[in-house]
Amino acid sequence: xxxxxxxxxxxxxxxxxxxxxxxxxxxxxxxxxxxxxxxxxxxxxxxxxxxxxxxxxxxxxxxxxxxxxxxxxxxxxxxxxxxxxxxxxxxxxxxxxxxxxxxxxxxxxxxxxxxxxxxxxxxxxxxxxxxxxxxxxxxxxxxxxxxxxxxxxxxxxxxx
Amino acid sequence: xxxxxxxxxxxxxxxxxxxxxxxxxxxxxxxxxxxxxxxxxxxxxxxxxxxxxxxxxxxxxxxxxxxxxxxxxxxxxxxxxxxxxxxxxxxxxxxxxxxxxxxxxxxxxxxxxxxxxxxxxxxxxxxxxxxxxxxxxxxxxxxxxxxxxxxxxxxxxxxxxxxxxxxxxxxxxxxxxxxxxxxxxxxxxxxxxxxxxxxxxxxxxxxxxxxxxxxxxxxxxxxxxxxxxxxxxxxxxxxxxxxxxxxxxxxxxxxxxxxxxxxxxxxxxxxxxxxxxxxxxxxxxxxxxxxxxxxxxxxxxxxxxxxxxxxxxxxxxxxxxxxxxxxxxxxxxxxxxxxxxxxxxxxxxxxxxxxxxxxxxxxxxxxxxxxxxxxxxxxxxxxxxxxxxxxxxxxxxxxxxxxxxxxxxxxxxxxxxxxxxxxxxxxxxxxxxxxxxxxxxxxxxxxxxxxxxxxxxxxxxxxxxxxxxxxxxxxxxxxxxxxxxxxxxxxxxxxxxxx
Numbered sequence: 001x002x003x004x005x006x007x008x009x010x011x012x013x014x015x016x017x018x019x020x021x022x023x024x025x026x027x028x029x030x031x032x033x034x035x036x037x038x039x040x041x042x043x044x045x046x047x048x049x050x051x052x053x054x055x056x057x058x059x060x061x062x063x064x065x066x067x068x069x070x071x072x073x074x075x076x077x078x079x080x081x082x083x084x085x086x087x088x089x090x091x092x093x094x095x096x097x098x099x100x101x102x103x104x105x106x107x108x109x110x111x112x113x114x115x116x117x118x119x120x121x122x123x124x125x126x127x128x129x130x131x132x133x134x135x136x137x138x139x140x141x142x143x144x145x146x147x148x149x150x151x152x153x154x155x156x157x158x159x160x
Numbered sequence: 161x162x163x164x165x166x167x168x169x170x171x172x173x174x175x176x177x178x179x180x181x182x183x184x185x186x187x188x189x190x191x192x193x194x195x196x197x198x199x200x201x202x203x204x205x206x207x208x209x210x211x212x213x214x215x216x217x218x219x220x221x222x223x224x225x226x227x228x229x230x231x232x233x234x235x236x237x238x239x240x241x242x243x244x245x246x247x248x249x250x251x252x253x254x255x256x257x258x259x260x261x262x263x264x265x266x267x268x269x270x271x272x273x274x275x276x277x278x279x280x281x282x283x284x285x286x287x288x289x290x291x292x293x294x295x296x297x298x299x300x301x302x303x304x305x306x307x308x309x310x311x312x313x314x315x316x317x318x319x320x321x322x323x324x325x326x327x328x329x330x331x332x333x334x335x336x337x338x339x340x341x342x343x344x345x346x347x348x349x350x351x352x353x354x355x356x357x358x359x360x361x362x363x364x365x366x367x368x369x370x371x372x373x374x375x376x377x378x379x380x381x382x383x384x385x386x387x388x389x390x391x392x393x394x395x396x397x398x399x400x401x402x403x404x405x406x407x408x409x410x411x412x413x414x415x416x417x418x419x420x421x422x423x424x425x426x427x428x429x430x431x432x433x434x435x436x437x438x439x440x441x442x443x444x445x446x447x448x449x450x451x452x453x454x455x456x457x458x459x460x461x462x463x464x465x466x467x468x469x470x471x472x473x474x475x476x477x478x479x480x481x482x483x484x485x486x487x488x489x490x491x492x493x494x495x496x497x498x499x500x501x502x503x504x505x506x507x508x509x510x511x512x513x514x515x516x517x518x519x520x521x522x523x524x525x526x527x528x529x530x531x532x533x534x535x536x537x538x539x540x541x542x543x544x545x546x547x548x549x550x551x552x553x554x555x556x557x558x559x560x561x562x563x564x565x566x567x568x569x570x571x572x573x574x575x576x577x578x579x580x581x582x583x584x585x586x587x588x589x590x591x592x593x594x595x596x597x598x599x600x601x602x603x604x605x606x607x608x609x610x611x612x613x614x615x616x617x618x619x620x621x622x623x624x625x626x627x628x629x630x631x632x633x634x635x636x637x638x639x640x641x642x643x644x645x646x647x648x649x650x651x652x653x654x655x656x657x658x659x
C-alpha cells in the first residue's frame with residue numbers, strides 16, 4: 001500500500017519536473033498550437049490531475065489501515081535489485097568481453113537469482129542457453145551481437 | 161494481384177509454411193506457459209524477424225499471435241491455470257471436465273473452436289477491411305485524431321473499478337508523454353531530450369515493449385517465487401486431445417456462431433480484446449444455452465464459447481490496425497511496430513499501395529488458424545512436457561532474448577539500457593495495477609494523435625469549433641467522451657438501484 005503511494009508520488013514529482021522543463025522550451029510562434037510544449041503540457045496537466053486523485057485515494061486507504069502492521073519483504077527487494085544490477089552489468093560487460101562470455105556470466109547469476117539458490121545444473125544450463133542463443137542469432141540469422149574488445153573480439157569472429 | 165493470386169503465392173511458398181508452423185508452435189508454447197501472454201510471445205519472437213523481409217516477418221508475427229491466444233487454454237484445462245488472461249473463463253468448465261476424466265475432450269473442443277473462431281474472424285477481416293479502408297480514405301487529420309482518441313479512451317475505460325480506470329488512464333498519459341520525446345514534428349524543436357542526441361528521434365518502441373512486457377514479467381516471477389506464490393503445476397501424463405464428434409459440434413452450433421460474432425465485434429473495438437470477448441461470450445452462452453444451469457460443472461459449451469470468442473477477436477483486432485493504422489490492443493501495437501520497422505505505415509492506403517502484403521498477412525493468418533487443429537492435436541503432449549521446464553531456464557532465456565531483441569534492431573547498446581529502464585518501470589506498473597498495454601498504446605498512438613490534431617487545428621485556423629464540427633469527428637469525440645464517463649455513470653446507477 002505504501003509502495004503504491006510512493007510510486008504515485010514519484011510519478012507526480014516527475015510530471016511536475018517535466019512541466020517545468022516544458023515551460024523552458026524554445027518558442028518561436030506564440031500561437032499555442034504552434035508551440036512545441038502545447039501538447040506535452042496538456043498531457044502533463046491530465047497526468048497531474050489523475051495522479052493527484054489517485055494519491056488522495058491511496059492516502060485514504062493508508063489512513064484507514066493505520067495501526068495495522070504491514071509486512072515488508074526487504075529480502076524480496078534485494079533479489080529484485082540483484083537481477084536489475086545483473087542486467088546492468090551484462091550490458092556493460094558486453095562491450096568489453098563480447099556477447100557470448102557476458103551472456104554466460106549473466107545467465108549463471110540470473111539462474112541463481114531466479115531459483116533463489118545454487119543448483120549444480122545452473123552453470124551447464126547457462127553455457128547451453130548462452131551458446132545456443134549466440135549461435136542461432138549471431139551465426140545462423142546473422143544478427144549483430146556485441147563482440148567485445150581485443151583478443152576476445154577477434155575470437156568472436158570464429159563463432160558469429 | 162487478387163486475393164486468390166496472393167493466396168496461391170503464399171501457399172506455394174515453402175518458407176511461408178515453415179514460418180507459419182514456427183510461429184504457431186512458438187505461440188502455442190508461449191501461451192501455454194503461465195506468465196507468458198500472447199503479447200509477450202509476440203515480443204519474444206521479434207528478434208527472429210529482423211533478418212526477414214516484411215511479408216515473412218508479418219506472417220511469423222500473426223501466426224504467433226493466433227497460436228498464443230489458443231495456447232492459454234492448455235494449462236487452463238489441464239491445471240486450472242490460465243496460461244493467458246483470455247483463457248480464464250476456459251478454466252470454469254475446462255478444468256471441471258479434466259476432473260471428470262474428460263481432459264482430452266476439453267482440449268479437442270478448445271482446439272476446434274479456437275481454429276473455427278480464428279478462421280471465421282480472418283474471413284470477416286478479408287471482407288470488412290477493404291470496405292473500411294475505402295471509407296477511411298476520406299478521413300481528414302481531425303478524424304484520424306478522433307479515432308485514435310477513441311482507441312485510447314476505450315483502453316482507459318477498462319478495469320474493475322474507478323480506481324483501476326484512473327490507473328489505466330494515467331498509464332495511457334505516460335505513454336503519450338513518452339511519445340513527445342524527440343524533435344517536434346511541426347517546429348523541429350527538441351523536447352525532453354536533455355541534450356542527448358540519442359533521444360532526438362524519439363523513444364524507440366521495441367526496447368520499451370520488450371522491457372515492459374517481457375523483462376517486467378521476469379521480475380514479477382522472481383517476486384512471486386520469493387514470496388512462495390508461484391502456482392504449482394501437477395503433471396498429468398498421457399493426455400491426448402480428442403476431437404469432438406460432428407454431432408457434439410452440431411449441438412453447440414449456436415453457441416459457437418454467437419461466440420464467433422461476439423469475439424469479432426469486441427476484437428474490432430479499440431481497447432477491448434480477447435479477454436473481454438471470452439468473458440462476454442461465456443456469460444452469453446450460459447444465459448442462452450439449454451444447459452446454462454450446468455455451466456461451471458464441466459460442460460463442453462463452457463469451453464467452446466470462450467475459446468471461439470478469444471480467437472475470433474484476433475482477426476477483429478487486426479481490422480483497425482490494417483485499415484486505420486490504429487492498434488486496438490497491446491499485441492496489435494507490437495505488430496504495428498513490426499510494420500514500422502520496415503517503413504510501412506498501415507492504414508487505408510496500404511490496401512492500394514501494398515495489397516500483396518496485406519492479403520498475404522490475411523492468408524497467412526487463415527492458414528495458421530487451420531493448422532492449429534493439427535498442431536494442437538499433435539502438440540499437446542509436447543507442450544505439456546515444456547511445462548516441466550524449471551523457471552530459471554525460461555526466465556534466463558527470456559532475458560537473453562530480450563537483450564538480443566533490443567540490441568539487434570539498431571545495433572545500439574543504448575536500446576538495451578532503455579529495455580532495462582522499462583523492465584523496472586513495467587514491473588512497478590504491474591505491481592501497482594497500472595496497465596503496461598495502455599502505456600504501449602499511448603506510446604504508439606501519441607505521435608499520430610498529436611500530429612493530426614495540430615494539423616487539423618492549423619487547417620481550421622486554430623479554431624476548435626472548426627475541428628469538432630465535422631460530423632464524423634464530432635460523433636467520434638462524443639463516443640470517446642461516453643466511453644470515458646460511462647464507467648462512473650454505471651457505478652452511480654448501480655448505487656442508485658441498490659438504494
